[in-house]
Amino acid sequence: MQTNILHWRVYFAVGNGTILLKNGTLIDGTGRAPIHNVTIEVIHGRFGSITQYDAGNQTINENVQEIDLNGLVILPGFIHAHAHTSFKYLQNEPLHGYHKEYLAACLKEGITTIRDEGMTTNATIDDVITHTNGLDPLSFPRIITSGKVFTAPGGYGGQEPIGVGSAEEARLKVREVLTQGVHFIKTALEDGYDPSTFGMPKLNQEVLEAICREAGEMGAYVSAHVTSAHNLQILVNAGINDAAHMIYDRLDDSLIRQMNDKNIRIIPTLTVLQMFQDKFGAPLLAQGMDNVRRFVEAGGEIGLGDDFVEEESPWYRLGMPWEEIRLLGETGLTPMQIITAATLNGAKICNLSHELGTVETGKKADLFVIDGDPLHDINNLRKVKFVMKDGNLLFP
Structure with a gap:
């Protein structure tokens, strides 16, 4: 099931389900350059695979919540x-x-x-x-x-x-x-x-x-x-x-x-x-x-x-x-x-770099998504579209 984030403003607790965040720009927290067209898998409250999006290799799965970010920016919580x-x-x-x-x-x-x-x-x-x-x-x-x-x-x-x-x-x-x-x-x-x-x-x-x-x-x-x-x-x-x-x-x-x-x-x-x-x-x-x-x-x-x-x-x-x-x-x-x-x-x-701080496979799925490039203007961090904590989507 795929959802366009621009038209979804509800609270969604995923529990043990799976979410795919697609077509986003990732600033992963490490200081590396942003990654465009990224797909992030969130499963059991943690980050799964993190890949660059390829529309030709996507499998439709009704048990997976797919969210198309349309180029929005993803940052670690x-x-x-x-x-x-x-x-x-x-x-x-x-x-x-x-x-x-x-x-x-x-x-x-x-x-x-x-x-x-x-x-x-x-x-x-x-x-x-x-x-x-x-x-x-x-x-x-x-x-x-x-x-x-x-x-x-x-x-x-x-x-x-x-x-x-x-x-x-x-x-x-x-x-x-x-x-x-x-x-x-x-x-x-x-x-x-x-x-x-x-x-x-x-x-x-x-x-x-x-x-x-x-x-x-x-x-x-x-x-x-x-x-x-x-x-x-x-x-x-x-x-x-x-x-x-x-x-x-x-x-x-x-x-x-x-x-x-x-x-x-x-x-x-x-x-x-x-x-x-x-x-x-x-x-x-x-x-x-x-x-x-x-x-x-x-x-x-x-x-x-x-x-x-x-x-x-x-x-x-x-x-x-x-x-x-x-x-x-x-x-x-x-x-x-x-x-x-x-x-x-x-x-x-916090002595928690093994669990938090970056968007990397295996870490707790904490992130927030914004509209705008914060590297161009740090104030774009104010434009929050939604927050995720432990794999749960929390919408303003």
């Missing part, structure tokens, strides 16, 4: 690598659960996976795991969550972070929360960026190394909140997997080389620097953009994320982080580099 989606404060009121309006808006605009960078309320790890597992997979992106932030007792990290005072305590708590079901570990090394954070206790090198070592032995990654170069150096030496922000001062070339040698990635969150500059006159953005430019030019890999907590115009919105995309473009990144940051690199940051 985007990965938002730094957001706060649950157990936080909205307009100074605690949110006990997930910000579902935000999640739904993200999925509708092509974000199929979100990495939640830490809860800030006094809820428990069990609370966040229960709510995460209870999310409707057909209504919201998949969530990769860290739960609470690991910090020194009384240190930076929300209302009730996990304070650890020794290497042994750190190892035990890392094992405990990973066993409970969080997907990765979040830690912080912060000198303070406003009066409420100045002078907070910080983790020492031994404890940070213990956190990273224990997480690694359990197959989990460690993400670190950091805003200064000297703290980033400590964290890189300790063995983190990514920096959750671009630092506010200069990122030295030697540290860039060390991070690249260790495959340590950065989520720039330039939107935060733009917001600080606009609201408080903090002259941070130019240095942050220069750091991103030099990091990428040296071969460093970045993800896409804006540190979303709540909607605050014009910096933060429900859905795709358009301000972050704009700022990355102004930094000098090409549309292809931005797309790769949001797909392959995001999957690497």
Whole structure:
């Protein structure tokens, strides 16, 4: 059965059935040039064969849902690598659960996976795991969550972070929360960026190394909140997997080389620097953009994320982080580099590149289809025709 996508605007959950997406242009997330006239098989929620379309070799099968894309562009589902989606404060009121309006808006605009960078309320790890597992997979992106932030007792990290005072305590708590079901570990090394954070206790090198070592032995990654170069150096030496922000001062070339040698990635969150500059006159953005430019030019890999907590115009919105995309473009990144940051690199940051991030045979069938070439104009990403998650078609 064949359907013309231009005339189909219904929701279709494929379950264990098969879909053929035909006659599309594929930007597969790897950074390679687009493939035209492509046919993608989706079976049992994963990508099957991916071939260039040949009308003479198509077999009619009533058990297969065929969709003619008429040249529309296919991209992997985007990965938002730094957001706060649950157990936080909205307009100074605690949110006990997930910000579902935000999640739904993200999925509708092509974000199929979100990495939640830490809860800030006094809820428990069990609370966040229960709510995460209870999310409707057909209504919201998949969530990769860290739960609470690991910090020194009384240190930076929300209302009730996990304070650890020794290497042994750190190892035990890392094992405990990973066993409970969080997907990765979040830690912080912060000198303070406003009066409420100045002078907070910080983790020492031994404890940070213990956190990273224990997480690694359990197959989990460690993400670190950091805003200064000297703290980033400590964290890189300790063995983190990514920096959750671009630092506010200069990122030295030697540290860039060390991070690249260790495959340590950065989520720039330039939107935060733009917001600080606009609201408080903090002259941070130019240095942050220069750091991103030099990091990428040296071969460093970045993800896409804006540190979303709540909607605050014009910096933060429900859905795709358009301000972050704009700022990355102004930094000098090409549309292809931005797309790769949001797909392959995001999957690497989430430790899920074997399952997500690119349109390749065997991976989870996450994608979205747009009308227009995003390599010519990145704003064409706004023209979403439909989204697919785990092989299920979800139409705006």
